[in-house]
Each structure stands twice: as structure tokens, then as C-alpha cells.
Amino acid sequence: MTYRIGSGSGFSGDRVDAAIPVVRQMIADGGGGALIFETIGERTLALGHLARRSNPRHGYDPLLSELLTPVLADCIRSRIVVVGNFGVANPRAAADRIARLAGELGLDGIQIAVVEGDDIREGLDLSGLERWEGDTELRAGPSDIISANAYIGARHIAEAIQNGAQVVVTGRVADPSLVLGPLVAHFGWDWTDWDRLAAGTLAGHLLECGSQVTGGYFADPGFKDVADLADVGFPIAEVEADGSFTITKPHGTGGVVDLRTVKEQILYEIHDPAAYLTPDVILDMTQVAIAQVGKDRVAVSGARGRPAPDRLKATIGVSGDWLGEAEISYAGPNALARARLAADVVETRLRSQTSRVRRRYDFIGALSVFGGDDASPPGQVLPEGPDIRMRLAVSASDKAEAELALREVGALYCTGPAGGGGIRTRLQSRINTASYLVPRSMVEERHTFWEGEA
Amino acid sequence: MSEMLTVPLHDIAHGRSGDKGNRLNISVIAYRPEAWPILVREVTEARVLAMFAHRSASKVKRYVLENIQALNFVIDDALEGGVNSALNLDTHGKTTAFHLLSMDVTVPAALVGNRNSENATG
Numbered sequence: 301m302t303y304r305i306g307s308g309s310g311f312s313g314d315r316v317d318a319a320i321p322v323v324r325q326m327i328a329d330g331g332g333g334a335l336i337f338e339t340i341g342e343r344t345l346a347l348g349h350l351a352r353r354s355n356p357r358h359g360y361d362p363l364l365s366e367l368l369t370p371v372l373a374d375c376i377r378s379r380i381v382v383v384g385n386f387g388v389a390n391p392r393a394a395a396d397r398i399a400r401l402a403g404e405l406g407l408d409g410i411q412i413a414v415v416e417g418d419d420i421r422e423g424l425d426l427s428g429l430e431r432w433e434g435d436t437e438l439r440a441g442p443s444d445i446i447s448a449n450a451y452i453g454a455r456h457i458a459e460a461i462q463n464g465a466q467v468v469v470t471g472r473v474a475d476p477s478l479v480l481g482p483l484v485a486h487f488g489w490d491w492t493d494w495d496r497l498a499a500g501t502l503a504g505h506l507l508e509c510g511s512q513v514t515g516g517y518f519a520d521p522g523f524k525d526v527a528d529l530a531d532v533g534f535p536i537a538e539v540e541a542d543g544s545f546t547i548t549k550p551h552g553t554g555g556v557v558d559l560r561t562v563k564e565q566i567l568y569e570i571h572d573p574a575a576y577l578t579p580d581v582i583l584d585m586t587q588v589a590i591a592q593v594g595k596d597r598v599a600v601s602g603a604r605g606r607p608a609p610d611r612l613k614a615t616i617g618v619s620g621d622w623l624g625e626a627e628i629s630y631a632g633p634n635a636l637a638r639a640r641l642a643a644d645v646v647e648t649r650l651r652s653q654t655s656r657v658r659r660r661y662d663f664i665g666a667l668s669v670f671g672g673d674d675a676s677p678p679g680q681v682l683p684e685g686p687d688i689r690m691r692l693a694v695s696a697s698d699k700a701e702a703e704l705a706l707r708e709v710g711a712l713y714c715t716g717p718a719g720g721g722g723i724r725t726r727l728q729s730r731i732n733t734a735s736y737l738v739p740r741s742m743v744e745e746r747h748t749f750w751e752g753e754a
Numbered sequence: 755m756s757e758m759l760t761v762p763l764h765d766i767a768h769g770r771s772g773d774k775g776n777r778l779n780i781s782v783i784a785y786r787p788e789a790w791p792i793l794v795r796e797v798t799e800a801r802v803l804a805m806f807a808h809r810s811a812s813k814v815k816r817y818v819l820e821n822i823q824a825l826n827f828v829i830d831d832a833l834e835g836g837v838n839s840a841l842n843l844d845t846h847g848k849t850t851a852f853h854l855l856s857m858d859v860t861v862p863a864a865l866v867g868n869r870n871s872e873n874a875t876g
Binding site: 565570658731 | 834
């Protein structure tokens, strides 16, 4: 029997009305299934912990109630389990908020489960841990650590659903586990049935970024046109007991599901396609077969699995440097030359002040992102543009030093080249993250049912 | 042998970039089966490394996926610190796939045409 899983959100900050057509379609198809919300990024997780520190009732996704209000009642009434990592840094507070929301919607006594165990900050010592490949080491003592969260797997999501949960709130779980959990709960797959766990993980990987498999992050006019992108429909996976599945989207929505969108998302954020590591399984995508089986319907099969890794990935967040940005526009005849002179003036001033801030200049309108940090000034020939915006970006551990550098752009109004305008400056503190491998024994995964506000 | 043309990779392939820390991955996917051997031949680790040299890329690893006629490039250190510390506006490297797709490739003229008409049913 086919089991449907819809995606209601692909990142923190995604459209809050995206789930509505997904739920409508799932109800039209008979109800049941699961709706997942993926809302955690590495930085949003650390920001969640900062929010929780300042108020113990905060730290979950700030858009939680906007995401759930339009669909929660329909999901509960149509037996669609809601699974979200929108608990972020404070899943219990998120459960409190969902319970209140349910009350406001006239849904009494719904079963809300909280999955925990990912937060491993207490007593954590980085010195004995191996860094995750490709990451640079954090220079941080225990008191500098804002957040430390292990990526936990699907097991307690599945058990919570098997125990009657109608809503499952998690913090940091591996994104595909949000999908694998309901599938294991429904089909009763064994936790050592590696090929099926791999298939469910692949379905999760394809759903976890929401519309990125249905035409979002894809359109390239004249090459890859996408109908009605402004109303792009979020994906639904129709999964069979053997783990094969079809990716589709709600009728009447924009976007497209075809071999191209599915291929792009299969490889999104993938390193070795033969070894995609999650807490649940190692997924091998190299034998995956895809086929267009109807309009906006792509069948996916052939995922292979190997036993799950011994250790879990954990992401540590610490406070980072200050990032300062200042911009000024020059337009019309000789705009690029005036913008470059502005950069030269600023750089000369900073050198004379022996400023130590790390810095970079961009000439937006000629080159905004493809250049290297040292490529733009002053050597490289840039394309002329009628309208150029000079951007200075600086990084410093000392806020005052960053501010001092930004003021040099502010001063260009009167002291810089002719016709400069539209100055904006911005200064923000950054969060640094790095990932490490931790033994599973450090992580006590569990689920509990919400029983009233603490 | 038909006439050969030098075109941007973008004419015969599409792709997507993603990041994990300071490591970037970019997929390069053939629009048509005829383009696949050209991708395998032309879009090499060395050429990709050269394209990202100005971004201080240190290493490129290419994975070949025959099953979906796609290449996956994993590029180290091209993000100049990535979201933690890059000064580039695009800290994630979201735009970088289109830098790779601007690589010149030499292809039979017959291969270059409108992509949209070829994918109605994949």
C-alpha cells in the first residue's frame, strides 16, 4: 500500500504557505501519510540556542505557528502525521506552542511527541574528537561553545509515531531521517534492512529541500524553463513497501518534476555518491534508476544501503568575527572608473591607518560574486557597466576596528569621487560552525509525549 | 565528422551547487545522452581546478555517475571560508555552478540547440 510523504518546508525561512496545496493533495489522495518540515540550518541552530539562553521559552523556529496554523487541523483530521525539526534548540517549548495552537484550532488532546538527545553541549570537550572531513578546527574552549548538536536518526521518530504521535517535534536530526522515520513506522522495515533504509533516506534527501526537486533553484530561462515558478508546488513522495517511490507535486501548482530536477537534487550537497552517510544507513546512489512515468511524476528505485556509521556527526557553533559591509553606487558615464577610484581611496586610507581588518572589494554591476578575495582590485580588467556599486567587506574580531573601516566608505559622500550615492553599511556578528565525529555512546536518543506545560 | 563548435558547457549541460563548510560540490548533468561522453572527456578535475584557482581551490575530486549521466565535483577551499568567514557576498557558493558551466567545450554542432524541447518527458 502506497504511503505518501509531503514536504511543507525546505529550510528555515521557506514559504509558510507552501504546505497548503500539499496537504490538500494528500487529502484528495485519501489522507494518511506524513507531512515534514525541515527548518534547521547550522547557523539557525546556533541562533536558536542564543535565543533560548535569553528566554527559556524561545529557541524553536520563529515561524513555527505560521507554518502550522494553515494545515494542522486538516492534518490531524485526515490522519497525516506532522514531523518537523522546527523544535530547533528547544523542542519542548515548540511542543508547548503547538499544544496551544491546537487548542486555538479546537483540536483537543492531540498527541505531540518530542524527540531529544541531540544536544550534547553539556560537558563537551572538543579536544578528543576527530574533525569531520573538510572542516577546519574551531579554536574554542568549553565556555565559547554556543551549541553542540549531534545529528540523530530516524529511530525515535518512528517509535513515537508507532506509539500514537500525531505531531513529532525534533531538534537536530539528519534531514532525511524526518522522512525515513514515518516510513519505518508505516512499513515496519527492520533497522538492519539496509537497502530499504537507504531507499527511505534517498526519498528524504529528495524531499528535504522542499521545492528544490520540483522546479525551485532550477529555472534558467530558455534552457530550463519552469511554468508558474511563483506558485511552485512542494514535493510529495509516494513510497511503496519495497522502498521504490515516485516524486510528484500537487495538482494545479507551478513548477516541474522531471529527470533534470530529480538529477540535480540527487547530487545536491553530495560528496561521494557511493557513500552518503546518515545516522541510519550509508546510502549508495550509484545504481539509482530514475524514469519519467507521467507529467510531473518521476519514479526512483535502486538505492543500495550499507550498515550505518559507528559515529555520529555533530555540529559545534561558537561566536565568530564581526562582518562589516559598506556599499556606494556610481552610475552613468565612467562609472566603473569612479567606483574603482573610490575603492583605491578607501584602501589607501586603511593602509595609512595600518588597519588589520581582513577585507575585500567588489564592483557590483561588473563583478559581484565570481571574483576571489584578491581578484578585483586593482589588477583585474572588469566589464564596464552603466551602474556600479562598490562594496567593501571586512572581517575583524574587534567590533570597533570593523566600524572604523566601514566609516571610510561613509566618508566617501564628500571626499570620494564624483557622484557617489546610496551608501548603506551593515555590521553583524558571525557564528562559526564546525563538525566533529562523536561516539554514539555520547548521545542518548529518546522520545517523550507532551503532557502539559512544565 | 560533423562540424565542431566551441560552446560554453552551459549549452550542453546543467548543474547545481551545494556547500558543506568550506567544501563545495557542483553537479554537471548532460542534457542529452550524446553529450555525456563529451562531459566525461572534457570536464576533468584539472580543468575544474584551474577554473577555481582564483578562489584558492586546493583540490578537486570528480565522481562519475553513469546511471544518471552526471558528474559530481567536490572542490575544497574554493569558498574562502564559506559561511563561517567568507567575505564574498555568496558565502555558500550558490552561484558557482554557473561559473563552472561557463567552461568552453568543443562539441559537434548538432548537439547545440534548445534544451527545453528535449525534456518534455525526459
